Amino acid sequence: MNVGALSRPRSSRRALLISLSVLLIALVVGMEQLAPLFRALFPDQDPAMYERESFLNLTLAHLALVLVSSLVSVSVGVAAGLFVTRPAGREFEPLVSTLAAIGQTFPPAAVLAIVVPVAGFGFVPTLVALVLYGLLPVVQNTIAGLGTVPSQTLEAARGNGMSAWQILWRIELPLAMRVIIAGVRVSVIINIGTATIGSTVGAKTLGTPIIAGLVGNNLPYVVQGAVLVGLLAIVTDLAFERLEQRFSFGEGGNAE
Amino acid sequence: MIELQGLTKRYGETRVVDDISLTVEQGEFCVLIGPSGCGKSTTLKMINRLISHSEGKVLVGGEDITTLPPERLRRRIGYAIQSIGLFPHWRVADNIATVPKLLKWPSSRIAARVEELLALFQLDDEGLHDKYPHQLSGGQAQRVGVARALAADPDVLLMDEPFGAVDPLTRDTLQAELARVHRQTGKTIVFVTHDMDEALRLASRVALLNAGQLVQYDRPAELLVAPANDFVRDFIGRADLGLKLLSRRRVEEYCRPAQRTRNNAIASAPITWQVDANDRPMALLGGRLGEPETARTVVNPEWTATPEMSMKEALSRMVWFRVTALPVLDGEGRLLGEVTMSGVMGHRS
Structure with missing residues (x-):
């Protein structure tokens, strides 16, 4: 195995992750300093800088929403995936897969329309929509990841006297982790983008300037929100990519 | 010592293992052999309860295996399968230490035992200790698998076609090594294969199975010179009989x-x-x-x-x-x- 050839793109990915993270933080903190630039780019637009709320606050609120919804999606999704791959829960597998799939086919806007009358405006209905929307990739990948563990490996684990719990914790989860994390990665990335629509029901997110820009026909607002959401998604994606590599045990995986 | 008494496994109406009784004495190398689907693997797995038996009894060291929790039983019986059974996310040393860790041996004792086994299988001078299974050759991985089965020094070793996936040359070396380890350790071994030459080479006793039933249980030479019936004669192969017999005998x-x-x-x-x-x-x-x-x-x-x-x-x-x-x-x-x-x-x- 040629380590040199492998480590090269990996280290350039790390440089990309670091530089984009720095760019993201700089934009979040210093977007307001770019007001002259936006005024020059959009001379006819007044105001050309979204100033009703600081971008730092919007970003933190956005992250909080994504973090909480992802935590719920991941815990529920992994638990459901584990349950249906145990002997006791195997018969529920089709049911759980279907439910998770329905959760994702439901447009988040429709979920908002249903949840708002029940739970009111703001954070909670957005959270519900994001949790439902982010569940499918986690459930699917948990089931798929556990399915990739070779049956001989499991037989060897049993034959060497491991209990069901020991097999799950020491063998199945570590070996399935890369695929599970890939599912979490998709779920989180989707939710970073989808969280913006929470602003239509009053949740504070990076979607707020985008919605305001769309409603008020203000292109600079849309650009300012969209650039941050896009950058946030790319940085998160790159970070997950690195996390996944830690759990690859096949060829070229654990060489580090 | 292992004793199978009227051992039977039923799946619905099908009896995949049908009333097998045999005794494997202490230190014996017993090879279970037969055509595909004859129940040899099922029989092996009933000894450590990877498969539960429907009827009959299995005694290991005089104890009925159902009197122990399955995990405790399996930690006392070595178990080796094809090399893919190694845990891919654990290094060689961790793989070998599987059972001692489950038995909560102190770490110094585990480390000493791992070194001892690496030496026994001539794996110690290649810096293999810290490698992952995918970095090993087929023969090395197979040795690690057998070393893992021996780690907690069990009296009994079960092996399910352990050399099925390696090339003929490597298999030859591994067989010679296993025979040496058997002589050195005096373990009781039950070994499943479908390869008659492998059986004749390794076994001190061969159990020939067909359609779930035990056809003949005998010393390899007896199987050759006094086959119980035509099935045995056919399975051994009518050709080369004299040469097969000579392959069992030493100069x-x-x-x-x-x-x-x-x-x-x-x-x-x-x-x-x-x-x-x-x-x-x-x-x-x-x-x-x-x-x-x-x-x-x-x-x-x-x-x-x-x-x-x-x-x-x-x-x-x-x-x-x-x-x-x-x-x-x-x-x-x-x-x-x-x-x-x-x-x-x-x-x-």
Whole structure:
């Protein structure tokens, strides 16, 4: 195995992750300093800088929403995936897969329309929509990841006297982790983008300037929100990519 | 000691293992063999309860296996399968330490045991300790698998076609090594294979199964000279029977005293070995096919035999080099005796 050839793109990915993270933080903190630039780019637009709320606050609120919804999606999704791959829960597998799939086919806007009358405006209905929307990739990948563990490996684990719990914790989860994390990665990335629509029901997110820009026909607002959401998604994606590599045990995986 | 009493496994109406009774004595190397689907693997897995039996009893060391929790039972019985059974996310040392860790041995004892096993399987000088399974060759991975099965020093070792996935050359080496480890450790081994040559090579007893039933349980040579029925005869293969038998026998069983001389003079015996001052054979006088009895043939290292060599190999060398006798040499190359073409027939069975 040629380590040199492998480590090269990996280290350039790390440089990309670091530089984009720095760019993201700089934009979040210093977007307001770019007001002259936006005024020059959009001379006819007044105001050309979204100033009703600081971008730092919007970003933190956005992250909080994504973090909480992802935590719920991941815990529920992994638990459901584990349950249906145990002997006791195997018969529920089709049911759980279907439910998770329905959760994702439901447009988040429709979920908002249903949840708002029940739970009111703001954070909670957005959270519900994001949790439902982010569940499918986690459930699917948990089931798929556990399915990739070779049956001989499991037989060897049993034959060497491991209990069901020991097999799950020491063998199945570590070996399935890369695929599970890939599912979490998709779920989180989707939710970073989808969280913006929470602003239509009053949740504070990076979607707020985008919605305001769309409603008020203000292109600079849309650009300012969209650039941050896009950058946030790319940085998160790159970070997950690195996390996944830690759990690859096949060829070229654990060489580090 | 392992005792199977009327062991049966039913799936619905099908009896995949049907009323098998046999005893594997302490230190025995028992090979379960038979065609695909004969129930040999199922029988093996019922010994450590990877598969639960429907009827009958299994006693390991005199104890009924159902009296122990399955995990405790399995930690006392070594279990080796094909190399893919290694845990891919654990290094070699961690893989070998699986059972000792489950038994909560102190870490110093585990480390010492791992080193001991790496040495036993000649894996210690290759820096393999910290490698992951995918970095190993097939033969190395298989050795690690057997080392893992032996880690907690179980009395009994179960092996399910452990050498099925390696190339013939490596398999040959692994078989020789397993035979050596068996001699050194005196473990009771139950070994599943579908390869008759492997069975004849390793087994001290062979259990031949067909359609879930035990057809014959005997010493390998008995299987060859006294097959219980046509199925056994067919399974062993009607061809090569004599050679298969010879492959089980070692040169030392056929070795007889050699006639020596220190000069070119022909002695009274038809075959005479000319030896040097250190009793090393220099030349064979007579005993060369198609040549007069006085012919002198210089001894070539390629047509000598050692006491451990199989008679099949010795016979093969005689045929290939057209000599009717081979000198049997000890480790220093001294003449211990001879095996002859006519002696091949004269084994007292």
